[in-house]
Amino acid sequence: MRLIHRSHRAANAVRTVSPSGELFVASLVICMILSSFGDAVDPTWFGEAGLEFAFFDLGGEFSVLAMRHWHLLELLLAGAVIAAGIMVLRIVAGAFFRPLDPADSGGVEKVPIKL
Amino acid sequence: MELELFSGAFFSALLAIILIDLVLAGDNALIIGLVARNLPKESQKKVIFWGTFGAIAIRALMAILVVYILAVPGFMLAGGLALVWIARKLLTPQDNSEESHLVKAPAASFAAAVRTIIIADAVMGIDNVLAIGGASHGSILLILIGLAISVPIIVWGSQLVIKLVDRYPSVILVGGAVLCWTAYGMITREPMLLPWFEAHPAAKLILAVLAFSIALAPWYNERLSDQMKPLTLLLPAILIWMLGFEVAASVWKVQADYLMATTQGEYLMEAVRWIGWLPFAALLLWVRERLVLRSARLARSAQ
Numbered sequence: 401m402r403l404i405h406r407s408h409r410a411a412n413a414v415r416t417v418s419p420s421g422e423l424f425v426a427s428l429v430i431c432m433i434l435s436s437f438g439d440a441v442d443p444t445w446f447g448e449a450g451l452e453f454a455f456f457d458l459g460g461e462f463s464v465l466a467m468r469h470w471h472l473l474e475l476l477l478a479g480a481v482i483a484a485g486i487m488v489l490r491i492v493a494g495a496f497f498r499p500l501d502p503a504d505s506g507g508v509e510k511v512p513i514k515l
Numbered sequence: 516m517e518l519e520l521f522s523g524a525f526f527s528a529l530l531a532i533i534l535i536d537l538v539l540a541g542d543n544a545l546i547i548g549l550v551a552r553n554l555p556k557e558s559q560k561k562v563i564f565w566g567t568f569g570a571i572a573i574r575a576l577m578a579i580l581v582v583y584i585l586a587v588p589g590f591m592l593a594g595g596l597a598l599v600w601i602a603r604k605l606l607t608p609q610d611n612s613e614e615s616h617l618v619k620a621p622a623a624s625f626a627a628a629v630r631t632i633i634i635a636d637a638v639m640g641i642d643n644v645l646a647i648g649g650a651s652h653g654s655i656l657l658i659l660i661g662l663a664i665s666v667p668i669i670v671w672g673s674q675l676v677i678k679l680v681d682r683y684p685s686v687i688l689v690g691g692a693v694l695c696w697t698a699y700g701m702i703t704r705e706p707m708l709l710p711w712f713e714a715h716p717a718a719k720l721i722l723a724v725l726a727f728s729i730a731l732a733p734w735y736n737e738r739l740s741d742q743m744k745p746l747t748l749l750l751p752a753i754l755i756w757m758l759g760f761e762v763a764a765s766v767w768k769v770q771a772d773y774l775m776a777t778t779q780g781e782y783l784m785e786a787v788r789w790i791g792w793l794p795f796a797a798l799l800l801w802v803r804e805r806l807v808l809r810s811a812r813l814a815r816s817a818q
Contacts, residue, residue: 428689
């Protein structure tokens with residue numbers, strides 16, 4: 401029996417994980433797959449095809465091909481940054497689109513804008 | 516491959532080892548409690564001490580042995596495949612708390628109790644030391660530091676670990692992802708396959724996605740609707756199909772890269788590779804649909 405199975409929440413982690421935790425792990429997995437992608441492709445091939453800048457050298461600052469050398473710490477950090485970025489985007493987009501939703505026709509406040 | 520001391524790679528490997536230790540740690544306290552519950556009070560203290568000491572010693576020995584065993588050609592591949600399965604088992608939800616099958620009955624004597632604790636720890640720790648062996652990149656120092664950090668946490672801080680994973684279940688998911696990442700690293704470092712991976716670089720990407728699609732299946736299966744559930748089977752199957760063509764290309768010496776294809780036969784092979792799986796997928800979905808309808812009909816008629 402594993403130690404983590406003493407906790408019901410941990411034994412059912414795929415069901416009990418929080419949305420933010422899930423987003424972080426999903427971002428981490430995406431970074432790991434991107435890293436293996438950088439490991440799989442031949443950089444010279446993309447250079448010959450003239451695609452290196454278009455696909456992999458985003459703004460000359462970041463290259464997916466360079467991710468092949470990334471360690472777990474870098475991948476965890478990148479996963480955390482991506483997850484934080486997506487959460488901020490979600491909050492901003494939510495704040496922007498919520499006032500555009502029509503008010504409930506049976507609601508007391510039919511105009512969602514408070515003065 | 517020896518890691519440079521105190522480099523980013525070193526600390527990353529150490530972090531991976533600690534994470535693996537946490538999520539794959541066995542419940543030693545429960546085993547000791549079960550074994551020693553019928554012994555006299557004065558013997559119980561000795562059993563706890565020597566059982567813990569023996570368990571730590573056998574764990575350290577196994578971890579060091581694994582590093583040498585993994586250097587044997589073929590074992591890195593086998594270990595990597597086993598780790599993918601271990602990660603999948605780790606993420607599979609446990610509806611009922613499983614009872615420890617390693618302890619059948621309380622021990623009658625001190626020696627029997629210590630022996631049972633050590634054997635139980637060795638059996639429970641096989642997956643743990645395998646994962647640590649893979650994550651350590653062959654560094655004995657890393658294994659010893661990892662053990663020195665994680666053993667006290669597991670032996671004396673088990674309640675802390677339980678509180679941590681109970682508060683943040685995402686630690687288990689991170690552990691599963693790290694296990695899978697370690698498995699991918701082990702398979703691609705397999706000495707027998709190194710030349711093949713160099714000749715077929717695309718196979719690395721397929722392998723990585725395949726490993727994650729198998730290991731993380733319990734996670735994404737929970738989030739999929741009933742209609743989308745076959746994806747947990749289809750996605751790995753399609754990736755194995757793709758990988759199969761990479762293997763076939765090297766076995767039968769045919770061109771599997773569409774940019775290099777020149778003859779009609781090679782173009783045909785490319786077509787089969789990219790769309791040949793569609794009839795099989797359609798057949799699988801059709802059979803599944805029939806089975807679902809049949810079971811629904813049977814359930815209706817039984818009422």
